[in-house]
Amino acid sequence: MFSVEELLKAHGEPEREVYLDLENSAPVAREVLEAMLPYFAERAYGNPSITHKPGWMAYDVVQRALEEIRRHLGASRPEEINFIPGATEANNLALMGAALANRRRGRRIIVSRIEPLNVLHVALNLLRPRGFEVVEVPVDGEGFIDLDALGEAVNRETILVSISAVNHEIGTIQPLREAVELVKDKNPDAVFHTDASDAYGRIPFNVGELGVDMATVSSYKVLGPRGVAALYVGEGVEVERLLEGQLGTQRLWPGVENVPLIVGFQKASELLFRDFEGNTSHMRRLRNRLMEGLLKSIPETLLNGPRERRAPDNVNISFLGCEGEALTIELSLHGVYVSSGSACTRRLLQPSHVLTAIGRRPEEAHGSILMKVSRMYCDEDVDYVLRVLPGAVERLRGLSPLKGEGGDV
Secondary structure: OOOHHHHHHHHOOOOOOEEOOOOOOOOOOHHHHHHHOHHHHOOOOOOOOOOOHHHHHHHHHHHHHHHHHHHHHOOOOHHHEEEEOOHHHHHHHHHHHHHHHOOOOOOEEEEEOOOOHHHHHHHHHHHOOOOOEEEEEOEOOOOOEOHHHHHHHOOOOEEEEEOOOEOOOOOEEOOHHHHHHHHHHHOOOOEEEEEOOOOOOOOOOOHHHHOOOEEEEEOHHHOOOOOOEEEEEOOOOOOOOOOOOOOOOOOOOOOOOOHHHHHHHHHHHHHHHHOHHHHHHHHHHHHHHHHHHHHHHOOOEEEOOOOOOEOOOEEEEEEOOOOHHHHHHHHHOOOEEOEOOOOOOHHHOOOOHHHHHOOOOHHHHHOEEEEEOOOOOOHHHHHHHHHHHHHHHHHHHHHOOOOOOOOOO
């Protein structure tokens, strides 16, 4: 059996490399890396909670980062922002912490069927052993939440609702303000959380204007470092800590703050929001060029998610008669890096729960490819993908036992 190194060596160096798997990981922007480096050893390396010079310097750095993220999210006070070691941890804290803190008021938790697994699995974990009730609200064929079903699900027992602002796989921009207003009209005490990791820096997003009580945003999804995220918790919202230990400056997450990663998150946010309109317009233009080019040049394809009200970076297409995992390998040999389905399911070879929720058959979901562009990419990157991908699909379809069936698998 060939090793990865042997396989790549046998195929040779690709003409170009285009990393489109930004859903699952991302390179750190060069400016972000340069901003982080001094904080590992040269300055502000102290514990922000300790009263000596290195500690004071670190504290000041954390506070400035909190202010930066607060401003971009539209939060009222820096104290409403909590730095957490990743979006998975932040979503666990948001859902489990809010459910436990409010369990005396009720036991109903509402989520959409297309939430990320670090939301769905937390909700389901609260279902049986802890005695909560979980309601999964359906979506339509483009991934938009059924507001009528959401309204019917909310009752006096509802303590928590979690609906992502933008779906992580198909880019659907949810009518979040309408959803929040609907929930609050029926139960003003219900806590509304949103995973905004795919909204932050891509669409206008303001927690105050939307009326959400909690929001999660992730560093690596804006070309910052992995290992840090932010959880907005509005004033007066009750959340129980999940971990105990030495308390730092973050009231909901104990331990010593990772100052270099926080600096990186701050810098990545600064770069993205410095020209928000220009960056999002650039991403949208590249997205449209990639999406429309593939749909026009490759027959028997399905666009997953809407054309309108879609995140400016998201392209998700099913190539009928083609297995997505095989396509990711084929493209990788040509220097184009994509993913099939979500990172949490790909090694289990299960169809994406998001795609099955919008009505895709398992074989259609298995043939899906998820690609995301960023402000760092250019027309030449998209042109290369448009040149490589059609040939890869044609080769794999030629090898498929399904050929001759018109891709109707």
